[in-house]
Amino acid sequence: MNDALTTTFAALADPTRRAMLARLSEGEATVTELAEPFTISLPAISRHLKVLESAGLITRSRTAQWRPCRIDTTRLAEIDSWMAPYREFFGERFDRLDKHLQTMKEQQ
Amino acid sequence: MTERGFTLTRILDAPRELVYQAWTDPEQLQWFLSDLPQVPRPINVDLRPGGAWTLNMVVGDDDEYTTGGVYLELDPPARLSFVWGAHGGWPSLDDGLVATVTLVDRGPQTEMTFHLAVPAGVQTHPAMQQGWTDTINRLLARFALQR
Numbered sequence: 001m002n003d004a005l006t007t008t009f010a011a012l013a014d015p016t017r018r019a020m021l022a023r024l025s026e027g028e029a030t031v032t033e034l035a036e037p038f039t040i041s042l043p044a045i046s047r048h049l050k051v052l053e054s055a056g057l058i059t060r061s062r063t064a065q066w067r068p069c070r071i072d073t074t075r076l077a078e079i080d081s082w083m084a085p086y087r088e089f090f091g092e093r094f095d096r097l098d099k100h101l102q103t104m105k106e107q108q
Numbered sequence: 109m110t111e112r113g114f115t116l117t118r119i120l121d122a123p124r125e126l127v128y129q130a131w132t133d134p135e136q137l138q139w140f141l142s143d144l145p146q147v148p149r150p151i152n153v154d155l156r157p158g159g160a161w162t163l164n165m166v167v168g169d170d171d172e173y174t175t176g177g178v179y180l181e182l183d184p185p186a187r188l189s190f191v192w193g194a195h196g197g198w199p200s201l202d203d204g205l206v207a208t209v210t211l212v213d214r215g216p217q218t219e220m221t222f223h224l225a226v227p228a229g230v231q232t233h234p235a236m237q238q239g240w241t242d243t244i245n246r247l248l249a250r251f252a253l254q255r
Contacts, residue, residue, distance in 0.1 A: 086224055087114055094118050094222070096139035100130055101122040 004056075008075045011055035016040070017048050024058060024071040031067060113225040120218045124185040124211045127218045131188060131209060134161070141165055147172065157182060161190070177207065186211055192224070203227070 012018055020034050035045040049069060052058045056075045061068050120127055130136050134153040138146075140163060149164040162176040177190030178201065189208040193201030203226075210221040 086226075087116065090116055090222060090224070092143070093140055094116065094220075096141075096143070097127075097130055098118070098120060100136065100139040101120055101126060104126055104130070104136070105122055 004075065007055045008057065011051050011057055014048065014051075017052055020048065020052065020069075021057060021071060024069060028068045028070040031069065034069060113223060115224075116222045118220045118222075119214060120220055121216075122218060123216060124213055124218045127211055127220060128185040128188070132161075132182075132184075137161070137163055152176075155179070155182065165194070177201075180206065181208075 012021075016038060019037070023029055023034060023037075031042075031045065031049065034049070035042060038045065049058065049060070052069075053060055056072055058069045059072050061070070130139065132153060132155055134151040137151045137153070142165060144166055146166050147164065151161070151163040153159075153161040155161075157179050160176060160178045162174050164172050165175050166172040173194050173196045175194035177192045180189040180191065182188050187208070187210050189206060191201060192205050192207040193199050193203060195201065199205055205227075206225045208221075208223045208225070210223075212219040212221070
């Protein structure tokens, strides 16, 4: 199993974090702005942001006290790789189907 | 519910009728097994909507499971669809993955389009504990990451 993918999914498993990412997909935001729609405490917000940052889903600027967060799409792009095993499975099968059909035609 | 899936298209060097038979004749379904050495076991096909086809897949030393599908549509030689999955293997028949095979004549050849539809919320990846959500789909769509 791909460890980065596991970490990404774990980060996305929480609805608050998904909502934060949705907000960040519209542009960067400060911690205060991200916390605004939620009734949970700022430390809790901070914990969520740490998880997102560790998963590489957001980057945080440290140049000012208000730290803007920005979405990072690199890990999101890898999510589509969950389909890869299925594609490979059938791709291989169809190679075999191809060979099988050749054999059937030769027998006719 | 947002659906996920993928499509594979192949040009096969055989007429549709032959391709359709390869998909539905129990004597011909060996191509669905892996390249690993297989233990000869009978392949069963109950060729009707709601009927099941099953074969034994060997995936390693002493590791085999029964896989196949349950037919939804059968429209020879143009189209067949089935719920795809395994008993005690990957993916599970209960997950409701639907495979659709469409066959189009291209002269002496056949254009085969294979589509696998994966219902949203299916734990397709062991790490996806919460399943997929519209939010993630929107995120991917916004950044044009979805294929």
